[in-house]
Amino acid sequence: MTVEITSHEELRELLGTPTARAVDKERTRLHVRDRQWLAASPFCLVATAGADGTCDVSPKGDPPGFALVLDDQTIAIPERPGNRRADGYRNILDNPHVGLIFLIPGRTDTLRINGRARLVRDAPWFDDMVVRGHRPVLAVVVEIEQVFYHCAKAFLRSELWQPETWQPDVLPTRARLVKEVEAPAESLADLERHYGPDYARNIYV
DSSP states (O other), rough: OOOOOOOOOHHHHHOOOOHHHHTTTTSSSSHHHHHHHHOHHHHOEEEEEESOOEEEEEEEETTTTOOEEETTEEEEEEEEESSSSSSSHHHHHOOEEEEEEEEEETSSSSEEEEEEEESSSOGGGGGOBTTTBBBBBEEEEEEEEEEEEEOOOHHHTTTTOOGGGOTSSOOOHHHHHHHIOOOOOOOHHHHHHHHHHHHHHHHOO
């Protein structure tokens, strides 16, 4: 029989009280080490929620330092060409609250930033976010409300950075997944060409 947790009190009784260190580590401004982390990070996850509560998590990646620090309480994340669904961006227009997790490959800790976001279509600092000749058409500007480092346990449990545990071929290729799951009109051969070597060469087009 499924037993649900239905109250904050029940949840706290089950999990216990967080340590003082876990509670007190939250900050509202970037430390110099946070700036260094952002300068070294090539990847982050951006979590948003719409006005109706529906959620989205979008991966963002670029050369290390792609998240531009504007000041101790503000960062900007550039938009790059994608599938144009704009799920997270539409959420931000309705609900500005965002949660970010910045990763550094090989590190088992992460930098977390929570705050309020807005979409900006141009600013002088857009010139600082040009990659391979691509100037972003918009950026997500995040006003930081919480920043802290998250512990390594999830990465240690999952062995995420241990190459000997990697199984990239456990599922079919991206092209085969698209053909089987999304059933597009294109042939498998066309999809294999689309997701072949040219796919990586055209990621800023």
